[in-house]
Amino acid sequence: MPTPAACLFDLDGLLLDTEPLHARAWQEAASRFGTNLGPTQLRQLRGRRRLDCAEQVLQWIAADGGRCDGAEALLAVRQPIAEQLLPLARPLPGAEQLVRRCHDLGVPMALATSSAKAAVERKAAPHPWLGLISTRVHGDDPGLRAGKPAPDVFQVAAERLGVDPANCWAFEDSPAGAQAAAAAGCLVHILRSEAAGAEGFPEGALWIDSLQEVRIGSLEKSLSRDG
Numbered sequence: 001m002p003t004p005a006a007c008l009f010d011l012d013g014l015l016l017d018t019e020p021l022h023a024r025a026w027q028e029a030a031s032r033f034g035t036n037l038g039p040t041q042l043r044q045l046r047g048r049r050r051l052d053c054a055e056q057v058l059q060w061i062a063a064d065g066g067r068c069d070g071a072e073a074l075l076a077v078r079q080p081i082a083e084q085l086l087p088l089a090r091p092l093p094g095a096e097q098l099v100r101r102c103h104d105l106g107v108p109m110a111l112a113t114s115s116a117k118a119a120v121e122r123k124a125a126p127h128p129w130l131g132l133i134s135t136r137v138h139g140d141d142p143g144l145r146a147g148k149p150a151p152d153v154f155q156v157a158a159e160r161l162g163v164d165p166a167n168c169w170a171f172e173d174s175p176a177g178a179q180a181a182a183a184a185g186c187l188v189h190i191l192r193s194e195a196a197g198a199e200g201f202p203e204g205a206l207w208i209d210s211l212q213e214v215r216i217g218s219l220e221k222s223l224s225r226d227g
């Protein structure tokens with residue numbers, strides 16, 4: 001396996017174990033409006049932009065006969081909950097080592113995240129190694145037309161690194177994110193997780209059980225292609 005032109009990393013649920021915390025914040029916010037979000041609904045929210053998630057949750061609240069005056073009102077309830085929870089997120093196993101390895105090898109890296117800039121800064125603050133990824137495309141990036149599952153985040157990330165997305169490895173954990181990376185033409189590595197399940201992912205991706213399996217700059221590789 002040759003070394004990629006660049007590695008494009010998702011953040012939430014891929015480098016940092018934020019997804020259970022995001023899910024809890026959505027659950028608590030929705031419950032204030034009388035809606036209890038189940039695992040299937042929470043799975044649908046993974047990997048998507050905050051505003052896209054808010055619109056979806058509003059629909060569920062309305063379907064339950066609840067009343068919420070729009071995305072801003074919902075986000076105003078969720079924001080303080082999320083701000084309290086997210087700095088507690090731990091790195092996923094192998095995340096720091098993989099990023100340091102890319103850095104040592106001179107493999108260009110970019111963050112391709114649905115998360116807004118301010119939220120990324122808050123989440124990344126306790127993890128100085130994330131500073132090695134200086135090129136970042138955020139969910140609220142002015143250069144973005146559409147969020148995941150649209151390919152834009154990965155296209156813009158590759159463009160900023162001056163590489164072809166087809167020569168990039170993308171690392172994702174959510175169906176929306178993996179679809180985005182596949183649509184951009186990247187070689188997609190999907191980090192398997194119980195919470196994300198196995199549905200809604202693109203075909204032809206590489207599934208991994210841990211970032212510790214990823215071998216860059218050497219021939220040894222234990223990835224299985226069972227997409």
Ligand SMILES: [Mg+2]
Pocket residue numbers: 010011012013014046047172173174177
């Ligand atoms: Mg993710």
